[in-house]
Amino acid sequence: MTETQTPAEAVETSRPTLLEARDLRVEFSSRGRRARAVDGVNLAIGKGEIVALVGESGCGKTTLARTLLGLERPTAGEVRFDGAALDYRARALKAYRRQVQLVLQDPMGSLNPRHTVYEAVAEGPRIHGLADEREVVSTALSHAGLRPPDRFFLRHPHELSGGQRQRVVIAGALALDPKVLIADEPVASLDASVRGEILALLLRLRAELGLSALVVTHDLGLAWNIADRVAVMYLGRIVESGPVEQVLTAPRHPYTQALLSVLPESPERVVLTGEPPDPTRIPGGCRFHARCQVLASGRAAEAGVDGRCRSEPPAVLPADAVARAACHYAEVTG
Amino acid sequence: MTSLAATRRRLALSRFWADFRTHRAGLAGAVILLVAVLLALVAPLFISENVTSVVEGTGQKFAPPSLAEPFGTDESGRSILLMVWWGSRTSLLIGFLAALLSVVIGLVVGVAAGHFRGWLGGALMRVTDWFLVLPSLVTALVLAAILGGSTLTIVTAIAITTWPSTARLIRAQTLAVEARPYIERSKALGAGHWHITTRHVLPNVAPLLLASTTLEVASAIVTESTLAFLGASANKTSWGTMLRASYDFGAATNAAWWYILIPGLAILIVVMAFTLMGRALEAVLNPQLRRKA
């Protein structure tokens, strides 16, 4: 079951786009007010690419993931898969489910406690009426690292360890032979020693099956561990994106810098103050300006952009593989 | 695969039985019920509807309990024992049918109201609430009066006035189940409404439903008796109509206490048995009460 030996792979820079969000907006009404959970997002996931979507709770990353899955309908903009806009009619949506699959954070909650492992993995194939159900389930379980698969068939979720449960959830997704996995905090509720194993599994699935993945997380270490590209989200918008090596070692957006600075190992901390972000009250100008340490320290004023920070929203970042930051200060200072 | 799944099911059943056995009162209720239902079922082998016929009443009027007539006779000289025995068929039948109908309506409305969050769920809940605040006894009386007296009418009248509480219970449980992440996972796998409600919601509400049905039968039997006593009956001998007759023919003034007591006791014992069993089932099957371990 040890998968930690997966060799580091060379990161390709340009891959054909598979799943894409274009000018995506998703709004909810929350306590009588409009919450702009996703507020103009461009994001692309290439074939065989692992993209990490990083942000704090309430930044809209889970809503974005659900919209990409077609579980939520966008208020504006579109989700595109394989070059075509997502069709929200029942039949088309059901077909789409075989292409893009979901892995949730809490593997205990994601499995019906009354169902056996076999039933849990067979759920997808049954819904879609796939042939050779038993074969499909066996293969999916083996791919997810549960071998020999028939030893797990009749177990119930409560008889498994946390890591095994998450493998069952992943197997359930793999049973539909999808092209993309969307994983929402896939290791956040797992034990530390199991964490690496599940991440290694995602890397191995990419190597063996060519699976793309969007990993939604608040954990920058996870992005460093497995992602090719990273997109940092703040209050409904992607504020910085690009190859992991560039964004995480030389962050340009002050928010990314702050997130990296509070990691235990980092030398100097920038702890952001101010109100926690609220999607029903998105500030004017740059949405980060009220908490921005660069603006607060006066460096933005030195660069002569402080007025723009307060009044002019930075442009929405395009969905390409180049490192970009939605920040007036970063633009001016390079 | 299937044989192993069957083994699992058998194991679950034996676990349920082991749990249920620890509830003494529930066990006693189950035994009483079993006896009552068996007696009602085998009644035609020994007696016939004739025991309720006034013409066939051969004994003395208002005869007190004796060796020949252990529970005495009524105003026409019919045996109370045989009438109670025969009447149990109507009482139990109406009880079971009314409970079943009420639970089916409650289940469908409850699951639909919990599953469809939009206007449909809202509308269903409004209707449920409307039925819930109707004075049920009056409504049942009016319904029985309008539709005329037959077993089916009484069953319908009882069911229509009792389903809303089941619907509320089922809706609450449906909402709880649908909030679980495995429903989200199921949706992402492509599951439609039918799959989610039958594969995930139903198995989760079923135990609750079983317990509530049992309690529902008890209350249906009481309602049937009440309706009969108030004059809305299926025109067949039941425990309720016997009570009504004892009142009509002045059993109290004739000091014929057995005429009132025996049907009353029959109702009490059966209803008690259902309630005991229902409570025990609830304790064994309700995940909230159980998941302490």
Added chain:
Amino acid sequence: MSLLELDDVSVTYRIAAGEVPAVRGVSLTLDSGAALGVAGESGSGKSTLAMALLRLLPGDARVDGRILLGGEDIAAMKWGRLRAVRWAEASIVFQGAQHGLNPVRRIGDQIAEPLLVHGLAKPEGARKRVTELLEQVGLPAWRARSYPHELSGGQRQRVMIAMALACSPRLIIADEPTTALDVMVQAQVLTLIKELVAEHGISLIMISHDLSVLADVCDQLAVMYAGRVVEHGPSAQVFHDPRHPYAKALAAAFPTVGDPASRMAPKGLGGDPPDPMQLPTGCAFHPRCPVALPECASTDVELWPAGPGRVAACVHVRAKEDAS
């Protein structure tokens, strides 16, 4: 004298199926003003150990060995004394900040409650103390009038810390205090805890599965596996140069961003934590151990010296020390 002393402490749960050894012979000491981190994954016994310190375990748990708090045996304390100790000398902060607060009472009243109950302050004094405490944890005084639902997760965790501080305890036990929090909020809470230890001389026992967080806050680190301490020493050394293979795996689980060695190479351990009812023979870690020797299945490992002020329970450590 050390503030807290654990001498060969074991905790066993008695359940229908038999006895479950959750903690197996743990000896630790904590000096006044020191911070000790206890690391391990679920089932390692770390939370059970924390509960045992204040006798908060359920009735089906049996505690063996001795726990001395300020030289006083916890097991021998009368109920009244224990209650006083729980508030005034040692208090515990649990991970579920959401559930530790009463939703229908104002924050200020909840913080003031222990002060009033123990007669440590009059209502007027208690109000002043609440303001002081809120300030200490970085919340404005007007927050005393708020209800828990009006606060964010991080703010609630701060309130929990303020409650723990209310009676000026000498020891705080923090069980996964930042687990459910966002990175930024986690940083704020950790900074706060560090300040409290440094500025107020409060001793700290912090429990987490994240070695990097513990290394950041604590001076000493103890790593637990299957109910035993498998490595113990100064935290920087344990984190950067772990001797026990399990400690190594934990240290590598959370990578350092920018470290090329962990790029595209997440590190984990095969297998799963052992079932406490069926612990492996010999070293309990041997079935998952990447460097296990045949003898590990039978040798009873104990904590051997692994450098100055360090111990580790691994045959490789003993071999190395024997050689040198």
